[in-house]
Amino acid sequence: MAPDVALLDLRKAYLQVRVHRPLLPYQTVFFRGQRYCLTRLGFGISIAPMVMKAVVSEVLKQDNVIKEAASPYVNNIFLNEDFVTSGVVVNHLRQFGLECNPTQRVEKGARVLGLRVGGSRILQWRRDNDIKEAPVPLTRRSLFSLVGTEEPFDEWHAGHASECHLNHLGSSGAMASAAAVLMWERSLSYNLRYTTFISDGDSSTYIAVKNLNDGNGAHTGKNTKSPKRNA
Known part of the structure; x- marks a missing residue:
């Protein structure tokens, strides 16, 4: 500019x-x-x-x-x-x-x-306003108030990476926004808090699943990594 x-x-x-x-x-x-x-x-x-x-x-x-x-x-x-x-x-x-x-x-x-x-x-x-804490429960509107642009999402992601199991998420704002939307969509469909997202570097897929309430107490799934594709 x-x-x-x-x-x-x-x-x-x-x-x-x-x-x-x-x-x-x-x-x-x-x-x-x-x-x-x-x-x-x-x-x-x-x-x-x-x-x-x-x-x-x-x-x-x-x-x-x-x-x-x-x-x-x-x-x-x-x-x-x-x-x-x-x-x-x-x-x-x-x-x-x-x-x-x-x-x-x-x-x-x-x-x-x-x-x-x-x-x-x-x-x-x-931004004129400070980046706020992640709202609970997370909705589409509240999500995009935080990640509507790339740089604010990077700041929000830095403060909430461990909380949202996004340690492997890349710094690309477009990728981050897409992953956050995917998390929100899947959380509605499967009653899960965290779900599939694309990692940075080798584009492998990680899954971090945490049930909100499965009827038998809390259950946290293990992170699983998909096989790498041959070049």
């Missing part, structure tokens, strides 16, 4: 996207026995982020310089101010009916896609 990066965020983004009149029948709600048409883009519908991305991208493409300097992500726009200033882009968006929140410059510290980026020309990603 270049040092001179600004972050533009559309103010109440979805409410700025108006629905074309012929499309009004496709966005209706019932309220107290009356049907209403939504005149603005409903952010709760599944295609809303794709519509927002398409709208912002189309507006930015109307200017060749801005198109090259700006990189949109839904309603957030990364802007390289080495090519064009944020003021020019804000005015360009306003011409198409899109208003922005005050510009944030990443170098001075800003929140980017939910994570805080520090200043002093050191772009170091971190």
Whole structure:
């Protein structure tokens, strides 16, 4: 990421996207026995982020310089101010009916896609909140509040590796997240606390099983390693 990066965020983004009149029948709600048409883009519908991305991208493409300097992500726009200033882009968006929140410059510290980026020309990603203890019982929502991104999961994993039998889990955030989701899915299906995950290095499979309640008291399974495949 270049040092001179600004972050533009559309103010109440979805409410700025108006629905074309012929499309009004496709966005209706019932309220107290009356049907209403939504005149603005409903952010709760599944295609809303794709519509927002398409709208912002189309507006930015109307200017060749801005198109090259700006990189949109839904309603957030990364802007390289080495090519064009944020003021020019804000005015360009306003011409198409899109208003922005005050510009944030990443170098001075800003929140980017939910994570805080520090200043002093050191772009170091971190969260505003501390990594919490693993909740009990573990649910999908609480899991992804901890491991939604790679680096926070690495911090959480470092503090809970022995507790969750993840000693062999690699440091790859993508692998870690996938393994954590697999643990959660299997714990529902088989009433097990810990289950299969992929180890780092030789990609062997380890199994660590601990029954929550098998009717005969607690039982902890042994770690078993699958045979290595021939190269």
